[in-house]
Amino acid sequence: MTTETVLRPAAEQQYAAELAALAAADDRPRPPRWRLSPRAVVTYVLGGTLPDGTVITPKYVGDRRLVEVAVGTLVTDRALLLVGVPGTAKSWLSEHLAAAVSGNSTLVVQGTAGTGEDQVRYGWNYARLIAEGPSEAALVASPVMTGMRTGAVVRVEELTRMPAEVQDSFITVLSEKTLPVPELGIQVQAVPGFTVIATANDRDRGVNQMSSALARRFNTVVLPPPATEDAEVEIVSARAAQLGRALELPAEPPALEEVRRVVRIFRELRNGSTADGRTQLKRPSGSLSTAEAISVVTSGMALAGHFGDGRITADELASGLLGAVVKDRVSDTAAWQEYLEAVVKERAEWRDLYRACRDLVG
Numbered sequence: 001m002t003t004e005t006v007l008r009p010a011a012e013q014q015y016a017a018e019l020a021a022l023a024a025a026d027d028r029p030r031p032p033r034w035r036l037s038p039r040a041v042v043t044y045v046l047g048g049t050l051p052d053g054t055v056i057t058p059k060y061v062g063d064r065r066l067v068e069v070a071v072g073t074l075v076t077d078r079a080l081l082l083v084g085v086p087g088t089a090k091s092w093l094s095e096h097l098a099a100a101v102s103g104n105s106t107l108v109v110q111g112t113a114g115t116g117e118d119q120v121r122y123g124w125n126y127a128r129l130i131a132e133g134p135s136e137a138a139l140v141a142s143p144v145m146t147g148m149r150t151g152a153v154v155r156v157e158e159l160t161r162m163p164a165e166v167q168d169s170f171i172t173v174l175s176e177k178t179l180p181v182p183e184l185g186i187q188v189q190a191v192p193g194f195t196v197i198a199t200a201n202d203r204d205r206g207v208n209q210m211s212s213a214l215a216r217r218f219n220t221v222v223l224p225p226p227a228t229e230d231a232e233v234e235i236v237s238a239r240a241a242q243l244g245r246a247l248e249l250p251a252e253p254p255a256l257e258e259v260r261r262v263v264r265i266f267r268e269l270r271n272g273s274t275a276d277g278r279t280q281l282k283r284p285s286g287s288l289s290t291a292e293a294i295s296v297v298t299s300g301m302a303l304a305g306h307f308g309d310g311r312i313t314a315d316e317l318a319s320g321l322l323g324a325v326v327k328d329r330v331s332d333t334a335a336w337q338e339y340l341e342a343v344v345k346e347r348a349e350w351r352d353l354y355r356a357c358r359d360l361v362g
Helices: 016-025 038-046 064-075 090-102 126-132 143-150 170-176 229-246 256-271 290-307 314-325 331-344 348-361
Strands: 079-083 108-110 122-124 139-141 153-157 178-181 186-189 195-200 218-222
Touching (some): 016 038, 016 090, 038 090, 064 079, 064 218, 079 090, 090 195, 108 143, 143 178, 143 186, 170 178, 170 195, 229 256, 229 290, 256 290, 256 314, 256 331, 290 314, 314 331, 314 348, 331 348
Parallel strands (some): 079 195, 079 218, 108 153, 153 195
Antiparallel strands (some): 122 139, 178 186
16 A cells, blocks of 8 residues: 555655655664664664765654654663653654554554553454464464564554553563563564654643552653744744645645744643733643644644635634633633733734634534
8 A cells, every 4th residue: 555545644655755865875774673773773763865866854853862862762671651741742753653663553552541461462363272272373463462472563552541550561571571472382572673762741631650569660751842932933834734634625825924823822822821921821721732732733734725725824823722722611701801802902913813703612
């Protein structure tokens, strides 16, 4: 299946040309079963230009040292835990690290309240189990078991959303690098190259605390929100334009000034004060993350492309902003109305946005 026939290609498919160019130019030592050297992995993630002129696009905008520490952890026998508030590109970075290291980012365990031990350890083909009894042929390997057997990176998304007893299923895997199968009297031993990249945040509801025993098996890297407004604008502009192309939206790439307005609104409400620090604001209950800003701009592109003239204006952004900010109908509506009256209304260049938002709030 080609990348043109799927809605969201895996990272190793979408950036196959860049990965191949990096591999061809990479003359540094590579750990066992790694597709690239650690330095080349960092170049893939952060972007750069190769000696032959090939441009590697940035996949993550952030502190280089954080990425180097993350990649350095994967070289050791320690697992990597990426922690941050929602929308700090934990999953995005995890996917691209797995693609660059193993050439396969699809070995994923998605953490939810309903995730069971079989999704971490293994399951059974019950038809064969009943007919033949326990056997290796009846065993259904989990992504973790597959990664151990093949020496690949396994991604665990939202680790702290799993029940505590399921989280602790990783302790033996991470400490002993084995996965016992007592029904068969065997154990699967990890081959070189196997490691785990987990993501977690403590802002959302339904989070289960990690045990100290499990936490000790990880090296933790905290991913902060974008440090500056310019950095966040760059991220939102690039990702919104990329999504617009992928979704074939008949709209122009978002204008920089419109993206900046969305980003500034999100940053001011997140911080509880205006950019100049003169006005204190109520904080809404939502995270107002960079990922949500990307969603607001992309939604605006869809409205502009299909119901407008293709150019994003305040009218296309207003509904997306309202949906992103107002999660709790009572408290968040009050915070949003206060922001509109105290901040947006007072900025002459934002009068169009004020009118569009006020029309929706009523």
